[in-house]
Amino acid sequence: MNRLTATGDYLYTYAYTNDEEALCQLEMRSFFGKDTTEKIIKSGVAINPSRSPFIKERIELFFEADSLQAIIEKSTEIDMSETTFKVIFLKINGLSEQDQVDYSGKRDVERQIGSAITGEADVHNPDVTFGLIPFEGRWYFGRYLQSEPIWFKHVKKPREYSTALSTRVARAVANIAVPEPEGVKAIDPCCGIGTVLVEALSMGIDIVGRDINPLVVEGSRENIAHFGLSGDVNLGPIAEVEERYDVAIIDMPYNLYTHATPADQLAILKDAHPFTEKLLVVTIETMDHMVEAAGFVVTDRCIAKKGMFLREILVCQKAV
CATH class of the missing domain: 3.30.2130.30 (VC0802-like)
Structure with missing residues (x-):
């Protein structure tokens, strides 16, 4: 030219x-x-x-x-x-x-x-x-x-939860958490069946998963492999994370099988504090007070709607 x-x-x-x-x-x-x-x-x-x-x-x-x-x-x-x-x-x-x-x-x-x-x-x-x-x-x-709608290929997964994020929301969440992937290490320590992991890994984001539920860890690994992706998903509580990460994505557990009490939710946020500077929280409940109590500050936010069902997405940084 x-x-x-x-x-x-x-x-x-x-x-x-x-x-x-x-x-x-x-x-x-x-x-x-x-x-x-x-x-x-x-x-x-x-x-x-x-x-x-x-x-x-x-x-x-x-x-x-x-x-x-x-x-x-x-x-x-x-x-x-x-x-x-x-x-x-x-x-x-x-x-x-x-x-x-x-x-x-x-x-x-x-x-x-x-x-x-x-x-x-x-x-x-x-x-x-x-x-x-x-x-x-x-x-x-x-x-x-x-644009190629790559996320659309991930809609049908071998393992699914009815309450999991949609692939569109999960992809946006991964982008909000890691807008510039180069040199960034991310973790999804309550990863469920890996909806966010699949989207993040498909965009070349360096991310690992973790969950306390062995069944969903197995499901997450299966979903990742199904789309020809590779990424680590470990079994264990967030409290046992030892490595440091630039950002953590936490979709707060809330379904019938993994319902977290307010005390559990606060503990999850506090357990993230030692290993990450940035935190992205997806929640169906208002938890600004918990974010603050865990040592983070909310820097941006939005409401993600699906009909009458509302999720709040909070972008947080470690308080100085």
């Missing part, structure tokens, strides 16, 4: 339900340090869109301009004589009126830019796909990458 250099910025498009909005925004803040109620966000942070259950697409920006004509003119600088390409005008629901273009208009814009680029267009199997989108009164153009 001749004379084409990335600016270092990215545009991400999103899709989520009303129930998922708060969880999606917490994931945004974890990735980008900011959120939005729009279905699109611009950031200098590079995230593989397939990591998020909510990101649809990413454009790695090559140029932006105040007008479509300026984008078309800049497109004449692109030489794709050695590779095939196609241009996509992204479809975003909920854009402001100034940024909306109808279907026929989009196809016409794609043809205009495709004609301006030197090289052979291939709409069915291109080597490179470019994306174009208007956003906040400006036009943006760059390399397009579509």
